[in-house]
Amino acid sequence: MNRSIFIALDFATQEEAIQFLKNNHLTGAPVKVGMQLFYREGPSLIQTLKEQGHPIFLDLKLHDIPNTVYQAMKSLAAIEVDMVNVHASGGFEMMKAAKEGLNEIGSDQSPVLLAVTQLTSTTQDMLREELLINDSMEQIVDSYAALAQKAGADGVVSSVWEAQKIKQTCGDDFLTVTPGIRLKGDQSNDQKRVATPNQASYSDFLVMGRSITQSENPKKSYEQAIKEWNDEHSQTID
Numbered sequence: 282m283n284r285s286i287f288i289a290l291d292f293a294t295q296e297e298a299i300q301f302l303k304n305n306h307l308t309g310a311p312v313k314v315g316m317q318l319f320y321r322e323g324p325s326l327i328q329t330l331k332e333q334g335h336p337i338f339l340d341l342k343l344h345d346i347p348n349t350v351y352q353a354m355k356s357l358a359a360i361e362v363d364m365v366n367v368h369a370s371g372g373f374e375m376m377k378a379a380k381e382g383l384n385e386i387g388s389d390q391s392p393v394l395l396a397v398t399q400l401t402s403t404t405q406d407m408l409r410e411e412l413l414i415n416d417s418m419e420q421i422v423d424s425y426a427a428l429a430q431k432a433g434a435d436g437v438v439s440s441v442w443e444a445q446k447i448k449q450t451c452g453d454d455f456l457t458v459t460p461g462i463r464l465k466g467d468q469s470n471d472q473k474r475v476a477t478p479n480q481a482s483y484s485d486f487l488v489m490g491r492s493i494t495q496s497e498n499p500k501k502s503y504e505q506a507i508k509e510w511n512d513e514h515s516q517t518i519d
């Protein structure tokens with residue numbers, strides 16, 4: 282899969298999601314399906330999106346005991362999406378079990394496994410005061426990424442601000458997928474570690490929801506994000 286921006290389809294129903302894609306001429310664009318939509322519509326929605334040619338990131342953020350995650354990943358692998366994720370805080374054995382579950386269908390076809398390091402809605406203060414973790418955000422994200430890689434994950438989800446360090450630690454081939462993206466001037470809402478597309482030079486994939494889905498002109502916002510991101514990328518590799 283080429284570097285691309287996944288549109289977060291955070292809609293209530295399949296009908297709304299499909300209408301959104303159709304009305305805005307976004308049929309075929311990479312999409313992320315999260316809990317809200319998948320819990321309601323299930324695998325049949327995935328089938329519909331696949332038939333329309335969309336690369337799919339199924340974002341269910343699994344976090345449970347290793348055996349449960351192993352069995353759940355076997356079920357998800359059968360749906361044949363492109364990427365799935367777990368919470369890295371589930372630990373090494375859980376991430377390893379996730380990979381084994383996905384590989385049951387044959388490792389060539391199995392979806393990319395990502396591990397969420399720290400949610401982009403989490404701040405340094407929350408780590409210290411609520412989760413009782415005193416290390417810096419960058420240290421935690423970096424060491425969770427290294428653990429995820431050791432367990433067999435193909436990449437991690439983090440904010441843009443940790444992606445460079447992840448690449449240094451885990452290598453260029455280890456994928457960095459970054460949500461918390463906003464176009465200039467857009468509200469950050471519940472997101473805390475936010476960035477614009479042109480700040481995302483170390484990301485392999487961006488995830489963008491509301492800056493596109495709530496935009497007055499979603500197609501234009503999507504294209505603007507791609508352009509800003511590509512311009513930045515071409516500057517860094519020149």
Ligand SMILES: O=C(O)c1cc(=O)[nH]c(=O)n1[C@@H]1O[C@H](COP(=O)(O)O)[C@@H](O)[C@H]1O
Pocket residue numbers: 289291313315340342366397399400401402438439460461462472488489490491492
């Ligand atoms: O795994 C994710 O996709 C994810 C991880 C994370 O740390 N932060 C995060 O925002 N996400 C998802 O990315 C999307 C971001 O949506 P917007 O804030 O509307 O752009 C949502 O669907 C979140 O569930």
